[in-house]
Amino acid sequence: MRERPRTEKAAEPLQEPADEARELAQKLGLAPYDVNYWVVDYDEMNELIAYNGFQQRYPHWRWGMQYDRQQKQGQYTGGKAFEIVINDDPSHAFLQESNAIADQKAVITHVEAHADFFARNRWYRMFADELDAAAMLERHARRIEEYMADPEIDREAVEQWIDSVLCLEDNIDQHEPFKRQYEREEGDEDIEEAELAEKLDEMDLSDEVVQQVFDEEFLDEQEEAADLDEPEMDVLAFLRDHGKAYDAETEKAEEMTEWQKEILEMLRAESYYFAAQKLTKVMNEGWAAYWESMMMGEEAFAGDDEFLQYADHQARVLNSPGLNPYQLGKELWEYVENTENRREVARKLLRVEGVTWRNFHDTVDFERVQDLLAVDHRIDAVDPENLDDLEALVPEKVDGENLDRAKAGEIDVERYPWKLLTYAGLAERHFSLCKRQNRGFLRSISQQDLERYARYVVDDARYATVEEAIADVEYTTGWDKLREVRESHNDVTFLDSFLTQEFVTDNEYFTYEFSRTTGDYRVASTDYEDVKKKLMLQFTNFGKPTIAVYDGNYNNRNELLLGHHYNGVMLDLQQAKRTLERVFDLWGRPVNLKTIVKEVDDRDAEIARRRDREPDPEEVGKLLRYDGEEFTMEDLDWTEVEDVAADEVDYDTKPDDWLA
Numbered sequence: 001m002r003e004r005p006r007t008e009k010a011a012e013p014l015q016e017p018a019d020e021a022r023e024l025a026q027k028l029g030l031a032p033y034d035v036n037y038w039v040v041d042y043d044e045m046n047e048l049i050a051y052n053g054f055q056q057r058y059p060h061w062r063w064g065m066q067y068d069r070q071q072k073q074g075q076y077t078g079g080k081a082f083e084i085v086i087n088d089d090p091s092h093a094f095l096q097e098s099n100a101i102a103d104q105k106a107v108i109t110h111v112e113a114h115a116d117f118f119a120r121n122r123w124y125r126m127f128a129d130e131l132d133a134a135a136m137l138e139r140h141a142r143r144i145e146e147y148m149a150d151p152e153i154d155r156e157a158v159e160q161w162i163d164s165v166l167c168l169e170d171n172i173d174q175h176e177p178f179k180r181q182y183e184r185e186e187g188d189e190d191i192e193e194a195e196l197a198e199k200l201d202e203m204d205l206s207d208e209v210v211q212q213v214f215d216e217e218f219l220d221e222q223e224e225a226a227d228l229d230e231p232e233m234d235v236l237a238f239l240r241d242h243g244k245a246y247d248a249e250t251e252k253a254e255e256m257t258e259w260q261k262e263i264l265e266m267l268r269a270e271s272y273y274f275a276a277q278k279l280t281k282v283m284n285e286g287w288a289a290y291w292e293s294m295m296m297g298e299e300a301f302a303g304d305d306e307f308l309q310y311a312d313h314q315a316r317v318l319n320s321p322g323l324n325p326y327q328l329g330k331e332l333w334e335y336v337e338n339t340e341n342r343r344e345v346a347r348k349l350l351r352v353e354g355v356t357w358r359n360f361h362d363t364v365d366f367e368r369v370q371d372l373l374a375v376d377h378r379i380d381a382v383d384p385e386n387l388d389d390l391e392a393l394v395p396e397k398v399d400g401e402n403l404d405r406a407k408a409g410e411i412d413v414e415r416y417p418w419k420l421l422t423y424a425g426l427a428e429r430h431f432s433l434c435k436r437q438n439r440g441f442l443r444s445i446s447q448q449d450l451e452r453y454a455r456y457v458v459d460d461a462r463y464a465t466v467e468e469a470i471a472d473v474e475y476t477t478g479w480d481k482l483r484e485v486r487e488s489h490n491d492v493t494f495l496d497s498f499l500t501q502e503f504v505t506d507n508e509y510f511t512y513e514f515s516r517t518t519g520d521y522r523v524a525s526t527d528y529e530d531v532k533k534k535l536m537l538q539f540t541n542f543g544k545p546t547i548a549v550y551d552g553n554y555n556n557r558n559e560l561l562l563g564h565h566y567n568g569v570m571l572d573l574q575q576a577k578r579t580l581e582r583v584f585d586l587w588g589r590p591v592n593l594k595t596i597v598k599e600v601d602d603r604d605a606e607i608a609r610r611r612d613r614e615p616d617p618e619e620v621g622k623l624l625r626y627d628g629e630e631f632t633m634e635d636l637d638w639t640e641v642e643d644v645a646a647d648e649v650d651y652d653t654k655p656d657d658w659l660a
Contacts, residue, residue, distance in 0.1 A: 010097035011039045017105050017301075020416065024295055025112040029423050029479055032115030034090035037108070045096045048084050052274070054137050058144035060162055083107035087118040087276070088133050102306035103313060106296055113291035117284050120483070123490045124276045133273055140266045147259045158263070160585070161245075165264050167582035169271045170544045171235035174279060231548035231563060236268040238549045244588030246628065253588025264586070279490040282539065286329015287486060289318065293330070298430055299418050323538060332494065333482060335503045337432045338441050340481035345373070345433065346445055347453045348469040351462050357450035364466070366443045370434075372470040379429045382417035390420060397425035428475040444502070491539040499535065501528040537567060545571055550594070560587045563644045564595035571595050573624065580626040590627040596641055597622050619645075 018037055025032055040048065050066040051057045085093040093111040095104055118124050144162075148155045232238045244253035245260050256264075277284070293314065296302045302310040318327045349355055355363050378389050379397060387407055394400040402419050405411050411419050418426060432438055463469040489497065503509075504526065511534045513524040524530065540546065546565035554561035560583070564571055576593060583591045598617035621636030 011037075013101065014039070014095065014104055014108070017101075017108050021105070021108045021112050021295065021301065024299065024301065024418055025109075025116065025291070027418055027421070027423065028291065028294065028426055029483060030113065030116040030291065031119060032091070032112050033088075033119045035085075035111055035115050036090055036092050037111075038092065038094050039097050040094050041097055045084070045094060048094055054086065054134055056134075056138045056141045058141040058162070059148060060159065062166070083110060085111045085114050086133060087114070087124060089119065091115040091118060092134070100306075100309060102302055102309040105301055105306065106292060106310050106313065109295040109301060110288045110292040112295075113288040114284065116291075117280070117287050117486060120487050121276075121280060121283070122488060123279050126276070136273070137270065140270065143266065144263060147263070150259075153259060158259070161260055161263060162267065164582040164585040165236070165267045167579055168235055168239075168586075169267065170278075170541065171233075171547055172237075172268065172271050172275060173233040174275050174541065176234070228549065228551065231550050233546075233548050235547060235549055235562070236264065236271065238552070239583075239586045240264050240268065242552050243586045246585050246588040251628075279492075279539075282325045282329040282332070282491045283486070283489060283494050284329070285325045286331070286333050289314075289326045289330040290333045294430065323535075328535075331507050332498055332503070334432070335500075335506075336485055336498050337478035337482055338438055339498075341431065341433050341478040342442050342445055343449075343453065344477040345369070345442055345470070345473055346450060347456070348463070348473055349466065350450070350454050350457050352466055352469050353462055353464060357447065357454040360445075360447075360450050361443070369442065369466065369470060370439060372467060373431065373434055373473065375428055375431060375434055379421065379425050382413060382420055384413035387413070387420075393425065395422070397422055397428065399425075423479075424476055427479050431475045432478055446502075492536055495532060495535050495539065499528060499532050504528040504531050537569060540567075545569075547593075554592055557590070559590045559592055562591065562593045564593060565646065566596040566641075566644050567646045570597050573597075576624060577626070577631055580624065580631075584626055584628055590625060592626075593624045594636060594641055594644060595622055595624070596620065596645055 014037065018035075022032070022035070048055065050064070083093060083095070085091055091111070091114070093107070095107055099107075144158065147153050148158050240261060243256065245256045246252075247254045296310055296314075297307070300307075318324065318330065320326075346360075349364055349369070350357060350360070376393070376397075378386070378393065382390070384406070387403060390398045390403055394403065399420055399422050402411060406413050406420055413420065421429060433441055463472070485494070485498075505528075509528075509531045510526045511524045511530045512521050537543075546567075547562050548565065549560070550563045551561035553559070562583070564576075576595075580591050580593060596619050599620055600615045600617045621638055621641035623634050623636050623640075625632045625634075
């Protein structure tokens, strides 16, 4: 625990839970970063929330707005801050000193799971590996403060520039690691190499990027980069390399100043850092909720006098309205675990003499199988009075060293029974198919899955009885699969790989749409493909419209052409106009945006209403242009927009709050 004199009293009772949660997490197979826990007061917690978990950010009105929102949420809606964790190595977590011990324990177990995800998920490592985020953000804050304090630079101009860049903060290439950071202008040849090296070092450049910056061919590459062979997804990088700043006084495009280009690049770097969180929100929060529940509830890390309070707060989190990443993520992780454990048991049963994929449901006595899978009572309820009974389970399921310590009175077995078990022992203790809510999961296996599993059964790998088959089940299979998935997926691939019809049906997911005929919303589909499409729209490109640069010299007039990757959901054209105004500030010349809109003829709409059906809209290409003074909209031939139309889309109209 990290504490200051004022919070030492609040931190003292949290040291043991922090130490024990780390040991339990490791016993469960997690490998988290080290975590520094900081105890803060109510106001400090709200400030940290406003600053996205960091203690210092650049001056800007957005932080005050977020702080005010957080304060009002606590005052008027009963919203409560539980935890903030920063994905560095070591990670940093903040505990609010006024929270009850049950809440603090829940936060600590939640954070340990987050720290494991930070350390092991490749999407986090791709964007933030070996990066001291707090130090980077502090440097950025200090640098921007210097620019704002410079008497030769208008503070309001700096704030407006930040506003313009932030309007595009999600328009980066989320599938590529951060690369090609800030470098000085080509004409600054009188700058000493040592000064340039110092600047590059300050920006945390990798050796690869440093070599690229000093490469003599690099500037030539930049000159050619405006001529695009493929759309550029990193809009901020393109504007940094080829954009100009619009000067309202001269009404002309001027070369970006050093401070403008540097601020643009710093904010772009921050966008890449935060991209990892946005890319894995469902996975990460679901992962933390899963292991928090395992530790606090199933391993009784919450004491008897704390459990009801913990259960109440967790229920509120998991059942909050809207698209809830905690609930969706936890349910998906549990489904992955159940599915993998079912696969393990089914494949063993298919090797029993007389059991085939065709007669599986008629031949297998599922109640008998459930009894055979039941957890060894010695593991299920570790009893300090019967420690000798555990000797037979050493070393596979019981930790022999800790068993000896328990016999010597060095371990409180009633409080920490998990200390006596190994990873394999804990996996059996918490085998998902033995839990009451999952007892019918094996029986519900499909014939299609059984046929697929049966392809790998060979005649010389048979069991004579069901008892022999179940005795050979690997109880660690489900947890092993969870860790494997945790390493390689982001939210989009996670949903695409594991959201099935079975999951959608069991968890009662559905899509809904706005009816032009009735003027309200209605359930549209319970088909998993439809649900998957809806959810993936939420998480593709952070749930924001995907915009790319298509031409930096549109119509040979130095105008910028952006393209909206149309996926069946139209752009909010009013918001698009406000964004183009900001893009104009960063390009300095007219900007264009091509997209596709759905138009419905009034006559067709009336006929559809009379027939109680939905009208069929026509998809039309449009070009929105802003020249610094006014907007124009013109039709585009379909051949000019077919490259931004997705091949497979969901054409249902979505409610406005679906992507909120």
